[in-house]
Every structure is written in structure tokens, then in C-alpha cells.
Amino acid sequence: MDIQTHHGIDQALCGEPLEIRDGYSRVRLICGENMAADTSGLIHGGFLFGLADYAAMLAVNHPNVVLGAAETKFLKPSRIGDELIAIAREEAPDGKKRMVHVDVHCGDECVFTGTFTCFVPSRHVLDGK
Template sequence: MQEANEIDEDSELDINEYKDENQVIINTHERVNLDLNGTIEKLESGYVESKLVTIPEMVADDLGLVHGGFIFSAADFAAMVAVNEKNVVLVASECQFLSPVKFGDVVYFKAKVRHKEGRKRNVNVTGYVLDIKVFEGEFKTVVTERHVLKLKLLDTEKED
């Protein structure tokens, strides 16, 4: 007789049986280049931890300074995933680059939804290299009903 914990070698495993029922799935920005924007290490409702491994394509000069745009992009990606709505878009941000990042550094980001009102979400994002805070920002986002490129933003037809 087979023990309850044993797996019959001939039976097919259903991976869904072993997934945590409370697992949060990423619902947004599914085609983002993770090499340039970081990988999601932890995802909870309204909270993300991500990791950006700096690569040569990010380097801005001969000393190995990483261009701040890559840091911002990774922070933005973390903010979007913290909101985790299919049609979330960035409408404003205020951020500070607190210390330089160089090639070879690994930047760890934490993003937390701080305020939610209707379709608006404010997300605080911090980035660290080791124990040094290198980035801090507030990202203002909006969740749209449809994809932003499918919204009719301006009435371009004129009445005759």
C-alpha cells in the first residue's frame, strides 16, 4: 500500500496542485526586458521586491557608471508590478538618485502602494546596493479601463 506522501511514479503530476492558493500572478508589463528592468523576487498584493543586475549595456562612461535611466526604468517596473493591474500607466514621478550605481552592482528595489483612490495609485520605491540607498521615488499611476494606446484621448473629428 502506498503512503499518502509518496508519489506514484506512473501518475502524472499536476503542478497546479502544488501552487500556493494565495500566490499573486504578474498581470502587467508582461513583455518587459527583464535584463534591463530587473526580475521580480517577491510579489504580494501592493508590494514588490525586485533585483536589477547591472550589465555592460547600461554603462555610460569609461569608469562604469550606470546611466540613471536604467535605474529609473527598473524602479518604474517595480512600481507597475506593485500596482499589478493590466492597464496601469505612469502619469508622474518624483525621484532622487542618492548615490551612483556602477557596472557590476546589484540594485534591490522595494515598491509599495501607499495610496489608492479610485483608479489612482501612488507607489513608493526605494533602491539599494548592499546597504546604501541609491534611489528613492514616488510614482503616480492610473489604472485605465483599456490599454492606453486604445483610449480615445482627444476628439480629433470636428463637427461640420
């Protein structure tokens, strides 16, 4: 796997890439105790969003890719110990704008779904700032 983007990501919090190819990625996240929102073991939704966002970035896999918008749905709760798999597929690239659909599964169940609007500017968004 030739990862071109988001090299500074903490994979323990955002997921470990399992497969990356043109317009596609598959990323795994094991939900740890440090992700719990409360004593019941419920995982904070931000970690699922982070996993899905990272999978979208890897599907585009360009050094300058950034997230512009996202439309997402949380379908089922996640718990400490869950193994989540995010699958991201790029849909109809349009120049610098890339739409990426991501589904996150825990076993056979889809727990999160979303469409991520990504942009690939000609230079890094922080260049010159």
C-alpha cells in the first residue's frame, strides 16, 4: 500500500489501513477503553466519524486531500472491544472535488454510513499561512 496522505494520523484512534487502491480503501479500528463516552462502554461517535473520514482520505489518496463536507448517519451504537471496518469508495471524481461514500461495519451490521465531499487543491491548504 502506497499511502500518499495523512501520514501523521494516530492509527490507534483513526484506524489501520488494510487495503488501499485507486478510489478505494478498507480501514480497521479496534474500539478501546480510551474511546468510551461513559461507563457503559459506549464509544463516542467522533471516533467512528474519524475512522470514516480517514478511510475517505485514503480512498482519494492524494497528499493535499482535505474534507469539505460530510453527510452522515449513525445507525447503531459501538462498544469497547468492537472491531470496526470502514469501506470507502470514490464516486465519480469531478476535477478537484471528490465524493466518497463510506460504510462502517461491525461484523455483519452497518453502524455508520456517510458521503464525504473531499477536495484536492493544487497545494496544501496551509501553504503560505
